[in-house]
Every structure is written in C-alpha cells, then in structure tokens.
Amino acid sequence: MTSSTPKFAAIKEFIFSQIESGNWPEHSRVPSENELCEQFAVSRMTARRALQELTEQGVLYRTQGVGSFVASAKSQSALLEIRNIADEIQARGHFHSAELVQLTELPCPTIVAGALGLQRNEPVFFSLIVHYDNQQPLQLEARFVNPKQIPAYLQQDFVQQTPHEYLSAVAPLTEADHVVEAILPDEFTCKYLKINKTEPCLRLTRRTFSREGAVSFAYLTSAGSRYRLGGHLNINTSSKK
Known part of the structure; x- marks a missing residue:
C-alpha cells in the first residue's frame, strides 16, 4: 500500500488478502465498522464504504444487526423470483x-x-x-x-x-x-x-x-x-x- 492509496481502498485490500490467503473462509465474520475504524485509524464512514463496496461486489454479505461475513467464492446466478x-x-x-x-x-x-x-x-x-x-x-x-x-x-x-x-x-x-x-x-x-x-x-x-x-x-x-x-x-x- 502506498501513501496515496485511499483509506477505504486499503481496508478493501486488507480484507481481500485475508480471504485469498484462506485466513477468513466462507461465512467467516469480518471485523465490524468500529473494529476497522480502530485498526486503520479512519472514520466510521470510511469503514462503512469499504464494507458496502465489498458487499455490492459479492465478496461479503451482511446480516442486519450482526455484521459482515465472507460470501461464497463460487459463481452466483441471480434467480428472478422465489416460487413455492x-x-x-x-x-x-x-x-x-x-x-x-x-x-x-x-x-x-x-x-x-x-x-x-x-x-x-x-x-x-x-x-x-x-x-x-x-x-x-x-x-x-x-x-x-x-x-x-x-x-x-x-x-x-x-x-x-x-x-x-x-x-x-x-x-x-x-x-x-x-x-x-x-x-x-x-x-x-x-x-x-x-x-x-x-x-x-x-x-x-x-x-x-x-x-x-x-x-x-x-x-x-x-x-x-x-x-x-x-x-x-x-x-x-x-x-x-
């Protein structure tokens, strides 16, 4: 990471590296916004942006009130409707x-x-x-x-x-x-x-x-x-x- 790397990008790179190395397998809980704020000395908004972008990219998924978790690495196919x-x-x-x-x-x-x-x-x-x-x-x-x-x-x-x-x-x-x-x-x-x-x-x-x-x-x-x-x-x- 260089000094010009945005802080939210540095957080994303860190999370990527932990997943790719196998340290955080599928469905592992990743650090919370507060934990990332403390670890990287950033604002909560910056930590939230990193987690949100990784969620939108399908790298993480979030459970309301619980936290963020590592998503499945396999290709996902969006289904158009949920039927009984x-x-x-x-x-x-x-x-x-x-x-x-x-x-x-x-x-x-x-x-x-x-x-x-x-x-x-x-x-x-x-x-x-x-x-x-x-x-x-x-x-x-x-x-x-x-x-x-x-x-x-x-x-x-x-x-x-x-x-x-x-x-x-x-x-x-x-x-x-x-x-x-x-x-x-x-x-x-x-x-x-x-x-x-x-x-x-x-x-x-x-x-x-x-x-x-x-x-x-x-x-x-x-x-x-x-x-x-x-x-x-x-x-x-x-x-x-």
Whole structure:
C-alpha cells in the first residue's frame, strides 16, 4: 500500500488478502465498522464504504444487526423470483405432496450460525422434507430457521403446507440471496430422491430475510433430470444504472 492509496481502498485490500490467503473462509465474520475504524485509524464512514463496496461486489454479505461475513467464492446466478415448490408443480398440472422426514431443534452449525446471525451451537430449528411431483421425488429441502424470528416453526404441519408458504405468511420476505451449483449426490440425498450416485443434481442454497433480519437458510437439492430453473425478466430501458 502506498501513501496515496485511499483509506477505504486499503481496508478493501486488507480484507481481500485475508480471504485469498484462506485466513477468513466462507461465512467467516469480518471485523465490524468500529473494529476497522480502530485498526486503520479512519472514520466510521470510511469503514462503512469499504464494507458496502465489498458487499455490492459479492465478496461479503451482511446480516442486519450482526455484521459482515465472507460470501461464497463460487459463481452466483441471480434467480428472478422465489416460487413455492407446490405452486411450481401445480402450475404444470401435476400433483404435489410432501414427506416430512424430520422437524426438530438442533445445535446450530457454524456455517448456519453465520448466515442467520446466531451463535455456534445455539438452538436452531431444522426441517427435512421431500417434495414429490406426481409421487416422484423431486426436491429434498433441508431448512434451518431462526427461532428468534419464527418461534412457532416446530408446531406447524408441513405436509399440509410448505415451509415457504408458512414463512411467507408470518414473516413476509423482504430480500434473499442464493447460490446455484451442480453437485453429485451423497448417499443421504440418493436415498430420499431415489437416484443413483452418478445422477447430477442442482443444489440451491438460499437465505431469506424479513424486516427483522435473517429468517431461514436452506439447501434445496433436485435431481438434474427432473428439475430446471428459469424465469422471465422485464427490462425498463428508460432506467439508468
């Protein structure tokens, strides 16, 4: 860093170097605005600018009231809308059904803790559901839910309604982030989707927010031969970037 380097740029370079060196892996919490102010002897506005620009670039993500975290390094694909899996199936004229495999409280894993603004091993709600399209397994939904936001989650009947439907009703969605990646399934996924281990799958990792903060963190895994992602985007040509 030279003496002519703007201070906010120096902070960004420092954060980049920590991520690239592996010192701060995915979903690690980065220093707060106050901590960066003290470390670099800068104003809070300068620290905020550095964190904001890294967030806009997809290097970091922020959880309201908790802090900034290292985002996934894999390429991200923006999905144009968030749809209920039951509605998707019914729109094709097919019948949706669900099998509830697990609905419980667990000690919060590290990655989930960072995503939901919880502490590691703090209680988190968990549901595991298989969604069927005309009695064929279509999607395995593993969802972690913030108990502070959705205290009645474990009392719901997720055979009669999907978690998406329930969460949309009690904590309306204000924002979300997602990562889509191609994977090969593990034995657990093969068992519930009734596929073999060479069947490529699509995995959508999705975090949703309400006005009060992060609500859920979900892994939605589908057999590649049975599911596809798509959407339609209207472009306003009169708008300016």
